[in-house]
Structures are given as structure tokens and as C-alpha cells.
Amino acid sequence: MLNWKFYEELVKQRDAEELPTLINMGSCSLHVIHGAFKHGAQSSGWNIDGVLRALHYLFYDAPARSADYTEIIGSKELPKRFCSTRWLEDTTVAERAICIWRNVQKYVTETLKLPKSKIPKIHSFEIVTQSVNDCLFPAKLQFFVTQASLLKPYLEMYQTEKPMAVFIAADLQNLLRTLLAKFLKKEVIEDLTAAQLCKVNLDKPENVLPVLKTDIGFATRALVEKLEKNKKLSQLQLTAFFTECQTFLMEITKKMISKSPLKYLVVGYLASLDPRVMVKNEAASGKFQKLLSKLLSLND
Numbered sequence: 001m002l003n004w005k006f007y008e009e010l011v012k013q014r015d016a017e018e019l020p021t022l023i024n025m026g027s028c029s030l031h032v033i034h035g036a037f038k039h040g041a042q043s044s045g046w047n048i049d050g051v052l053r054a055l056h057y058l059f060y061d062a063p064a065r066s067a068d069y070t071e072i073i074g075s076k077e078l079p080k081r082f083c084s085t086r087w088l089e090d091t092t093v094a095e096r097a098i099c100i101w102r103n104v105q106k107y108v109t110e111t112l113k114l115p116k117s118k119i120p121k122i123h124s125f126e127i128v129t130q131s132v133n134d135c136l137f138p139a140k141l142q143f144f145v146t147q148a149s150l151l152k153p154y155l156e157m158y159q160t161e162k163p164m165a166v167f168i169a170a171d172l173q174n175l176l177r178t179l180l181a182k183f184l185k186k187e188v189i190e191d192l193t194a195a196q197l198c199k200v201n202l203d204k205p206e207n208v209l210p211v212l213k214t215d216i217g218f219a220t221r222a223l224v225e226k227l228e229k230n231k232k233l234s235q236l237q238l239t240a241f242f243t244e245c246q247t248f249l250m251e252i253t254k255k256m257i258s259k260s261p262l263k264y265l266v267v268g269y270l271a272s273l274d275p276r277v278m279v280k281n282e283a284a285s286g287k288f289q290k291l292l293s294k295l296l297s298l299n300d
Contacts, residue, residue, distance in 0.1 A: 001006070001014040001236055002046060003027070004027075006114065007022075007024075008216070012277075019040055020027040023266055023295075023298065024266070025165065025168075025261050025266060025267050026259070026260070026263060026264045026267065027259050027261065029154075029158065029168060029172060029260075029261050030155055030158055030159065031154060032255075032256060032259045032260060032261070033088075033151050033175075033256065034087060034088055034155065035072065035128075035255060035259075036085055036151075036251075036253075036255035036256040036259075037088055037147065037148060037151055037252055038087045039251055039252065039255045040147070040247075040248045040249065040250075040251040040252030040253075040255070040279060041087065041144060041147075041248065043246070043247055043248060043251035044136075044140075044244045044247055044248040045235070045244060045300065046140045046144075047067065047089075047127075048068075048094070048109035048141065048144050049082060049084060050092050050095060051082050051085055051097075051128065051131045051137070052079070052081045052082040052090070052128060053084075053124075054092065054123070054125075054127035055079040055081065055097060055104065055124070055128055056079045056081045056082060056093075056126050057124045058079075058085070058120070058124045058125055059078050059130055060081070065120065066078065068107075068111070069103075069107050071290070072106060072107050072110050072111075073106060075100075075103060077096075077099070077103075078100075079093070079096060079097060079100065080096045080097075081093065086147050086273075087148070087156055088150070088151055088152045089152070091145055091148045091149060091152060094145045094148070096142050097141055098140050098141050098142060098145070101137075101138050101141075102134060104128065105132050108125075108128060108132045109132075109177040111125075112129070116252065123220075127280075129291060132173070132276035133176065135232050135233065136224075136227070136233070137242050138223055139220050139223040139224050139227070139243075140244075142219050142220045142223055143216055143217060143220045143245055143248065145219075146216075146220060147217075147218035147248065147249070147252065148230065149179065150175075150179075151175070151252075154171060154172075154175055157171070164272060164278055165267075166270045166272075166274045167192055167271075167272070167274050168260075168261055168267055168271075168277060169267050169268050169270065169271035169274070169277075169290075170271055170274055170277060171196040171261060172194070172261065172262050173197065173282045174195055176194075176253065176256060176257070176260070176262070177189060177192075177197060177255075177287040179249060179252060179253045180197065180253060181215070182214060182215040182245050183208060183214050183215070183249050183250060184202070184207055184208060184248050185198070185207060185209055188200060189231065190205045191295060193261075194262045194268060195268065197257075197262075198250070198257050198260060198262055198263055200252055202250055202253065208240065208246075209245055210237060210241045211235055211243050212238075212239065212242050213243050214245055214246045214249070216242065216245045220245075221277055224238065224241065242253065265290075266291070266294055268287065269287050269288070269290045269291035269294060270291060271287060271293055272284045272285070272287035272288035273288070273291075273298055288299050
């Protein structure tokens with residue numbers, strides 16, 4: 001809201017000084033995608049950020065616990081720090097947690113065998129202990145990593161001063177279509193334009209795949225199937241997990257759509273200058289004419 005207020009005040013000031021009109025292309029897509037991922041992760045109810053934060057602070061500035069961990073595990077590989085303002089860049093934090101999860105489980109198990117006076121009486125240990133008792137938590141971490149890895153390249157590509165505006169529409173549309181395909185039926189989104197994708201009703205049950213058909217990713221599915229094979233997962237737990245994954249994906253997508261630059265016509269018109277669109281799309285010339293008309297109207 002603060003950014004939009006600043007934009008409105010800036011437009012008023014420029015109008016008063018008779019300066020050229022700014023082109024409104026919507027909110028920064030980098031912030032939109034980052035915020036959407038954060039919202040999706042929190043909507044799952046998994047408390048991924050809380051666990052990763054607790055995992056780090058359990059050993060951070062605690063030489064005695066770090067030494068105990070090293071002695072029990074035989075490894076000095078400790079958890080990384082989770083940054084609450086860099087969710088998509090916390091992929092490496094989650095990946096480290098996945099790699100050392102068995103070590104963390106062993107540390108917690110051995111620590112709980114100690115006399116009560118030697119068991120850490122801190123909130124971070126309680127949180128880590130709860131997550132260790134959740135057999136699905138590694139799968140939740142993997143799902144988190146999978147979705148972050150899908151969105152992160154867009155942020156890396158567009159964190160630049162190069163003129164990238166002409167590519168936004170195509171790249172955002174591809175990203176949005178990929179996300180939607182994970183939990184919506186193929187026929188619902190097939191052959192839809194960017195504008196039409198933004199209008200798909202995600203709350204309509206007949207548009208959504210059966211919950212167990214949700215695309216949770218190969219690595220996540222492998223972890224779940226291993227739990228099923230070892231009879232550590234009930235059908236109720238399995239369905240609940242897939243439902244949470246679907247919620248994760250759906251909330252990311254809803255937030256992306258609600259604030260997406262794709263809703264602004266000028267973003268679609270700018271795509272006419274994208275070489276990929278110029279080569280494949282016969283409507284590119286028509287979009288370019290609309291772009292010119294829009295630019296000319298701003299100078300009236």
C-alpha cells in the first residue's frame with residue numbers, strides 16, 4: 001500500500017510539473033512472486049520457517065550444544081540460517097536441513113535419553129523435537145524446495161537493470177501456467193491466453209484435480225512412497241499431506257494472480273517486442289499497434 005501511495009503522489013507531482021506520464025505496469029513482479037511463495041508456504045500450516053529458524057538457533061551461539069551434536073553425530077555440518085525476508089533464497093537452508101535430517105533425528109533421540117537437567121529447556125529444541133516426530137516433515141521440506149526452485153530463476157533473471165519489460169508477459173504466463181497445471185485439470189487451462197489464465201476460477205471444485213493427483217514433484221513423491229512402503233503413513237495422513245500441498249500451490253497462484261502485472265494491458269502489448277512472440281505469434285503486430293496507441297494516448 002505504501003508503494004502505491006508513493007506512486008500516486010509521484011504521478012500527481014509529475015502532472016503538476018507537466019512531465020511525461022509514467023506507464024503503470026502494476027506491482028513489481030519480483031515482490032509479487034516472493035510474496036506469493038511466502039503466502040503459499042505459510043498457508044500450508046507446516047511452519048517451515050519456524051522449524052528452520054529453530055534448527056539454526058538450537059546450535060547458534062551455543063558451543064556446548066554444537067559440541068554435543070558433533071560428538072553424537074560425528075559431523076560438524078550444522079543447519080544454515082533462515083532469512084525471513086528472502087524466502088525464495090532460503091532454498092539452500094531447506095536443502096541443508098534435508099541432508100542432515102537423519103542426524104538431527106539422532107541428536108534429538110539421544111538428547112532425550114539424558115537426565116532431565118541436561119535436556120535443553122528452550123523453545124527451539126521443543127519445535128525441532130515436534131518436527132522430528134513428524135515422519136512427513138522431510139517430504140514437506142522437499143516440496144518447499146521444489147516450488148522455490150521453480151520460482152527462483154525468475155527472480156534471478158529479473159534482478160537486473162537491463163530492459164526486460166518486453167519479456168515479462170511471456171515469462172509470467174509460462175510460470176503461472178506451470179503452477180496451475182500442478183493442481184488444475186488440463187482441459188481447464190489448455191490454450192488459454194495470459195488474461196484468461198488470470199480469470200480461471202480456482203475455487204470451483206470441478207476445475208481442480210482430485211487431491212491425490214496433485215503434482216507434488218518427483219523427489220517429494222519418492223519420499224512419500226518410501227513412507228508408504230515402510231507402512232509409516234496412513235491413508236488419512238497421505239490425503240492430508242496432499243491436501244496441504246494443493247493448498248500451498250493454490251495460495252501461491254491466487255496471490256500471483258491477484259497482484260500480477262499480467263492484468264495490465266500495457267504489459268501484454270509490450271510482449272509484441274519480445275522476439276519469441278514476434279516469431280511465433282501472428283497477433284504480435286496487432287499488439288504493437290495497440291502499444292503505440294497506448295503510448296500516444298499518454299502524451300495527449
